[in-house]
Amino acid sequence: xxxxxxxxxxxxxxxxxxxxxxxxxxxxxxxxxxxxxxxxxxxxxxxxxxxxxxxxxxxxxxxxxxxxxxxxxxxxxxxxxxxxxxxxxxxxxxxxxxxxxxxxxxxxxxxxxxxxxxxxxxxxxxxxxxxxx
Amino acid sequence: xxxxxxxxxxxxxxxxxxxxxxxxxxxxxxxxxxxxxxxxxxxxxxxxxxxxxxxxxxxxxxxxxxxxxxxxxxxxxxxxxxxxxxxxxxxxxxxxxxxxxxxxxxxxxxxxxxxxxxxxxxxxxxxxxxxxxxxxxxxxxxxxxxxxxxxxxxxxxxxxxxxxxxxxxxxxxxxxxxxxxxxxxxxxxxxxxxxxxxxxxxxxxxxxxxxxxxxxxxxxxxxxxxxxxxxxxxxxxxxxxxxxxxxxxxxxxxxxxxxxxxxxxxxxxxxxxxxxxxxxxxxxxxxxxxxxxxxxxxxxxxxxxxxxxxxxxxxxxxxxxxxxxxxxxxxxxxxxxxxxxxxxxxxxxxxxxxxxxxxxxxxxxxxxxxxxxxxxxxxxxxxxxxxxxxxxxxxxxxxxxxxxxxxxxxxxxxxxxxxxxxxxxxxxxxxxxxxxxxxxxxxxxxxxxxxxxxxxxxxxxxxxxxxxxxxxxxxxxxxxx
Numbered sequence: 204x205x206x207x208x209x210x211x212x213x214x215x216x217x218x219x220x221x222x223x224x225x226x227x228x229x230x231x232x233x234x235x236x237x238x239x240x241x242x243x244x245x246x247x248x249x250x251x252x253x254x255x256x257x258x259x260x261x262x263x264x265x266x267x268x269x270x271x272x273x274x275x276x277x278x279x280x281x282x283x284x285x286x287x288x289x290x291x292x293x294x295x296x297x298x299x300x301x302x303x304x305x306x307x308x309x310x311x312x313x314x315x316x317x318x319x320x321x322x323x324x325x326x327x328x329x330x331x332x333x334x335x336x
Numbered sequence: 337x338x339x340x341x342x343x344x345x346x347x348x349x350x351x352x353x354x355x356x357x358x359x360x361x362x363x364x365x366x367x368x369x370x371x372x373x374x375x376x377x378x379x380x381x382x383x384x385x386x387x388x389x390x391x392x393x394x395x396x397x398x399x400x401x402x403x404x405x406x407x408x409x410x411x412x413x414x415x416x417x418x419x420x421x422x423x424x425x426x427x428x429x430x431x432x433x434x435x436x437x438x439x440x441x442x443x444x445x446x447x448x449x450x451x452x453x454x455x456x457x458x459x460x461x462x463x464x465x466x467x468x469x470x471x472x473x474x475x476x477x478x479x480x481x482x483x484x485x486x487x488x489x490x491x492x493x494x495x496x497x498x499x500x501x502x503x504x505x506x507x508x509x510x511x512x513x514x515x516x517x518x519x520x521x522x523x524x525x526x527x528x529x530x531x532x533x534x535x536x537x538x539x540x541x542x543x544x545x546x547x548x549x550x551x552x553x554x555x556x557x558x559x560x561x562x563x564x565x566x567x568x569x570x571x572x573x574x575x576x577x578x579x580x581x582x583x584x585x586x587x588x589x590x591x592x593x594x595x596x597x598x599x600x601x602x603x604x605x606x607x608x609x610x611x612x613x614x615x616x617x618x619x620x621x622x623x624x625x626x627x628x629x630x631x632x633x634x635x636x637x638x639x640x641x642x643x644x645x646x647x648x649x650x651x652x653x654x655x656x657x658x659x660x661x662x663x664x665x666x667x668x669x670x671x672x673x674x675x676x677x678x679x680x681x682x683x684x685x686x687x688x689x690x691x692x693x694x695x696x697x698x699x700x701x702x703x704x705x706x707x708x709x710x711x712x713x714x715x716x717x718x719x720x721x722x723x724x725x726x727x728x729x730x731x732x733x734x735x736x737x738x739x740x741x742x743x744x745x746x747x748x749x750x751x752x753x754x755x756x757x758x759x760x761x762x763x764x765x766x767x768x769x770x771x772x773x774x775x776x777x778x779x780x781x782x783x784x785x786x787x788x789x790x791x792x793x794x795x796x797x798x799x800x801x802x803x804x805x806x807x808x809x810x811x812x813x814x815x816x817x
Binding site for chain 1: 624
């Protein structure tokens, strides 16, 4: 069962992909909270500003790699610097259409990245992700 | 007793041969030394003309010399060889003196064989030495290598002409400045360090540094040098390897360029596929949503078609990425692999298809084990056997022959089938192309041959095809050992 009190977060610049994820999440669990940011900087700014409010921080972040302003790697680098201050376990998955082994290897080097998903992600995958939070 | 006889008798113990020769050319008197040196008895000596004792080459010379001296009272000695009874040649210095009141003359002969020999051996030695010297000189002057002697103060003291030829300075110019002046500034430190080693008695092998020509061009030299302990002089031979280095640098530059180009191409493939895949992934999901919504039958058809198109596009891109990945990720470790075992493994993998087609696979591996990438070898067997099974003729049961043999420094691997064959006149140059298919087979992706060709070539081998429509196809793979 999906726990509705959990907060899901998507960081991706692709509007259509945002729409798709919103749609799937809504279908899986209509009341699921979903935060959407269009690039890494928006995402990290939000986390910084809500760092003390545990109940508002996301439980699961789906992170795209190629984004303008601040890409996924930039987000991860920033995130590492503030992790000591985050009093909540946040799970991060890369969700990208890049199958480049270099990207996959690079993702592995981040301990805080739990996995590497390749677009498109389907209902079942997303459901199991949410269940495991 | 005649004076001359007295003289001879007094000199019995003299080492010289002393004799009186009469008008007829016979000995009148002779001291015992004649017998000692020439081995003739006194009686014998008195019974033969003296000329018979003279070396035949010297006889006329002796006669002339004696006559001249008797006529002119010249007493200068001359050299004549005598032959002993045993046949030895003995050099003598003759002194002829006219005896006033008698016919004939007094002959004193000094044995100079030893002296003569000594002199000639010294002469011979000298000649040999000169020859050797000239050879060394030639070697020094004509050598294409740069030969030098330098002193402990760091100056050249001897240079062969090749130095001037190579560096463009005159010999004097080269000797007037410390040799370090001519070394490339970036190599001076190394050169000093290397030269210092020589004073510990180390012989330098294959030290490489750069010199600059008078016009400022770089000359690469490979050095062998040894120092002499007592003088501190260094004997060095350097070879100009500039051409080889240039060649090396050119190859290295080309290689770097190629690597960069290749990387660029790879990146390009990834970026393209990434940028394409994002929208394709979206199209996928969107059509899925469409399917879930209420659609008319017509809309449903369109949705199906959009979905199919997206699927094909997605697959194409996956294939493209697979191909790019061949070049880097697959296990390239080279190890000894059994052809027979590889074949059996692949047969197991294809067992369903083999049973279905009732195919027969005959192997004859003259070379059973090769050094190769296991992943590549499996890929070769899998692709070629499954191709033969896929494109078998419906008129006959498929038979696949696989053989290996050693030809010179390579192993030739042959796959031959009795299948449909390919029209090489039509498709010849495209057989190994990306996503090329030649049969109306829905499962054909046109990747197998492209992939194995890339793999074989990555390991410096070659693959060639020979085929005849409705007879069969033969692939010949050459693997470099």
